[in-house]
Amino acid sequence: YRSGELFGITSVEAAFLTRDLGIRTIYDIRNEFETAAHPQPFLMDAKTVALVPNMERRRKDASKRLVAGVIDKYGEPEQRMRQNYRRYAHEYPLIGKALRSMAAEGTPALVHCVNGKDRTGVLCATLLRIAGFSDEFIMADYLRANETNARQIAEEEQRLGKGMAAEEHAILMSFLEARPSYLAAFFDEAETQYGSFKGFIERGLRLTPEQIDVLKFLIGS
Numbered sequence: 001y002r003s004g005e006l007f008g009i010t011s012v013e014a015a016f017l018t019r020d021l022g023i024r025t026i027y028d029i030r031n032e033f034e035t036a037a038h039p040q041p042f043l044m045d046a047k048t049v050a051l052v053p054n055m056e057r058r059r060k061d062a063s064k065r066l067v068a069g070v071i072d073k074y075g076e077p078e079q080r081m082r083q084n085y086r087r088y089a090h091e092y093p094l095i096g097k098a099l100r101s102m103a104a105e106g107t108p109a110l111v112h113c114v115n116g117k118d119r120t121g122v123l124c125a126t127l128l129r130i131a132g133f134s135d136e137f138i139m140a141d142y143l144r145a146n147e148t149n150a151r152q153i154a155e156e157e158q159r160l161g162k163g164m165a166a167e168e169h170a171i172l173m174s175f176l177e178a179r180p181s182y183l184a185a186f187f188d189e190a191e192t193q194y195g196s197f198k199g200f201i202e203r204g205l206r207l208t209p210e211q212i213d214v215l216k217f218l219i220g221s
Contacts, residue, residue, distance in 0.1 A: 001021060001023065001108065001109070001110045001111070002110065002111045002112060002116050002120045002121075002123075002124045003110060003111075003112045003116050003120075004112060004113075004114060004115045004116040004148075004149070005028075005030060005034070005038055005040075005112055005113070005114050005115075006026070006040060006041055006043075006112060007038035007039065007040070007041065008038075008041075009041060014041070014043050014044070017043060017046070017110065018043055018044060018045045018046050019045075021108060021110075022107070022108045023043075023046055023107075023108045023109060023110045024045065024046055024047070024105065024107040024108060024109070025046065025047055025048075025049060025101070025102070025105050025107065025109045025110075026040070026043065026046055026047070026048045026049070026109070026110045026111075026112070027048075027049050027051055027098045027101070027102075027109060027110070027111045027112070028040050028048055028049070028050045028051065028112060028113075029051045029052075029053060029094060029098070029111065029112070029113045029119050029120065029123070030052075030112075030113050030114055031052055031053055032052060034113075034114055035050070049098075049101060051094040051097060051098055052094075053091070053092060053094060053119060071164070071168050071171050071172055071175075074171055075171075076171075077170040077171050077173070077174040078174045078179055078181055078182070080171075080174075080175070081118075081174055081175060081179065081182050082181055082182055082185040083185075084118070084182075085118070085122065085182045085183065085185045085186040085189070086185050086186065086188075086189040088118075088119070088122050088186050088189075089186055089189040089190040089193055089200075089204075090189070090193065092119070092122070092123075094123075095122070095123050095126055095205060096204065096205035096206050096207065098111065098123060099123075099126070099127060099130075099205060099207060099211070099215060100205075100206065100207065100211060102214075102215060102218065103207070103210075103211035103212075103214040103215050103218075104211075106214055106218065107218075108218070109218075111123055111124060115145070115149055115152070116145055116148065116149070117145040117149065117178050118178075118182070121142050121145060121178060121183065122183065122186050124141070124142075125138050125141070125142050125183055125186075125187075126205070127215060127219065128141060128219070129187075129197065130201060130207070130212060130215060130216070131215060131216045131219045132216070138183075139180055139183060142178055142183050143178050143180065145178045146177055146178050153176045153177060156176055157172065157173065157176060160172060190204065
């Protein structure tokens, strides 16, 4: 399972995760500043594994970066985000660490970052591809974050987009939304770096055939 951050969930929602879905491990892949701002709640019967992304050592404030007169420094729409996704293939050893842990646990798990879109998106897309799902299914699952986050996207568009020119607004939306070219850039970089997706699994993620079998079983493939 994947989601956005769990900060502020109700007791009913928490019970749904652990009792109804049977989740026993939660993988929190937010950075230290994000977890400090919104601490992970305690869920009865579930443990949290914090996997801090290596690429985020500095605090980032979107409200200061994504504003009129500043955002256009990030290039054409989608350009900056494609670069970010390519870095995920190099700077996210946590993907392999999380998947190896899931295989060892052998129980339902939940992965989340802040919005469940980028970091969580590539991790879950990688898992689905390992499990043998089609590219079309994987992309549709990844893009579902736009539906889940529709209200938040609209609110941030209104808050951050004030005073922006049309070109700047297009760049802003490329940051707020999941886009097909982002996930494609991630997989392209992973395959380029390791020669193939199989190479990425074996040498990048360091998954054994036995671990892959467990992951396939857990995801129902």
